[in-house]
Amino acid sequence: MAKRLTQQDIARMAGVSQATVSLVLNNRTDSGVRIAPETRARVLEVIRRTGYVANPIARRLHDHRNRILGVFTYEAVFPSTRADFYQPFLEGIEEHAEEAGCDLLLFTSARAAGGKRRIFSDDSRIRLADGCVLLGRSVDRDDLAQLVREGVPFVSIGRRDDAGGPVPHIGADYVPAVRDLVERAVALGHRTFAYLGAGTGAESSADRLRGFEQAVAAQGVQGVHLPFGDLGEVLAAGVTCVLAEEVPDGADLVLAARERGLAVPGDLSVLALGAATRPAPRDVDLTGFRIPRREMGRRAVQALTEVLENGTTPQELLPCEFVAGSTLG
Numbered sequence: 001m002a003k004r005l006t007q008q009d010i011a012r013m014a015g016v017s018q019a020t021v022s023l024v025l026n027n028r029t030d031s032g033v034r035i036a037p038e039t040r041a042r043v044l045e046v047i048r049r050t051g052y053v054a055n056p057i058a059r060r061l062h063d064h065r066n067r068i069l070g071v072f073t074y075e076a077v078f079p080s081t082r083a084d085f086y087q088p089f090l091e092g093i094e095e096h097a098e099e100a101g102c103d104l105l106l107f108t109s110a111r112a113a114g115g116k117r118r119i120f121s122d123d124s125r126i127r128l129a130d131g132c133v134l135l136g137r138s139v140d141r142d143d144l145a146q147l148v149r150e151g152v153p154f155v156s157i158g159r160r161d162d163a164g165g166p167v168p169h170i171g172a173d174y175v176p177a178v179r180d181l182v183e184r185a186v187a188l189g190h191r192t193f194a195y196l197g198a199g200t201g202a203e204s205s206a207d208r209l210r211g212f213e214q215a216v217a218a219q220g221v222q223g224v225h226l227p228f229g230d231l232g233e234v235l236a237a238g239v240t241c242v243l244a245e246e247v248p249d250g251a252d253l254v255l256a257a258r259e260r261g262l263a264v265p266g267d268l269s270v271l272a273l274g275a276a277t278r279p280a281p282r283d284v285d286l287t288g289f290r291i292p293r294r295e296m297g298r299r300a301v302q303a304l305t306e307v308l309e310n311g312t313t314p315q316e317l318l319p320c321e322f323v324a325g326s327t328l329g
Helices: 007-014 020-025 037-050 056-063 084-097 141-150 174-188 205-220 231-236 247-259 293-310
Strands: 068-073 102-109 131-135 155-158 170-171 192-196 220-227 241-244 268-270 285-290 316-319 319-325
Touching: 007 020, 007 037, 020 037, 020 084, 068 084, 084 102, 084 131, 084 293, 131 293, 141 319, 155 293, 170 205, 170 293, 174 205, 174 241, 174 268, 174 285, 174 319, 192 247, 231 247, 241 247, 247 268, 293 316
Parallel strands: 068 102, 068 131, 131 155, 155 170, 170 316, 192 220, 192 241, 241 268, 268 285
Antiparallel strands: 285 319
């Protein structure tokens, strides 16, 4: 059987000391020793060429970590009708975890009374991971408070309000994205708007509604909130532009308007505030914005490593991208 390569072997082939190899492998920058870029590159090239893998037990003893990152999901993510919504988040999480040399552990079994998923249950295994990424539109407030109180390293995908302390999160910047849509519609002559959707519950919904309210106030136009509105309510209110919190609701509104003989966007414009979380008609090309889901997944893992290494509380909102579509006119 071939002899397993050691750090001494790598050091000899790269022409450096074993201590230098150790610093490069562990990406250490706090040792007070500066490693020249060309030296680091030479060591990494030898590692790449030989296929060397550091002894995982030795690595764990060195940095007191398992190099396992958890992903806790409050909702089923695959396979399900929501899979298309969550898949980009998971791809981003997996990509950066691989780059960071960490394994992923998906937590799905913890359940409280009533079948609802909870992080802290009688058989909670959350501490098997060095830290955890939370994924789900709505996060249990008691779970958040306990995570903050006990100092468990975690990052939430999606902005979260304080829970007895600041919550580390990577979210989408919905407020300016919604304001941008309203401003575009006003520039095209719209003066009466409706926000279609709950606008409450998850912070992401509240942020969308807040963006809508800020925009109509700033533009000096009319805005009405219709939590459970339909086409009849929209038309009765004299609305010419609807912002739908849920993509399927916006698509259904477009189809209902066309069945009634209305032109979209000629008679009614409909804008979607994100991506579909449940099945939606695919033949409606809605104008709206793109949630940077893959980027949020990647950045969440980056932020979690910052929490683990520096004890920081990262809070960042990533910009959404305008999608032209064909339902604004």
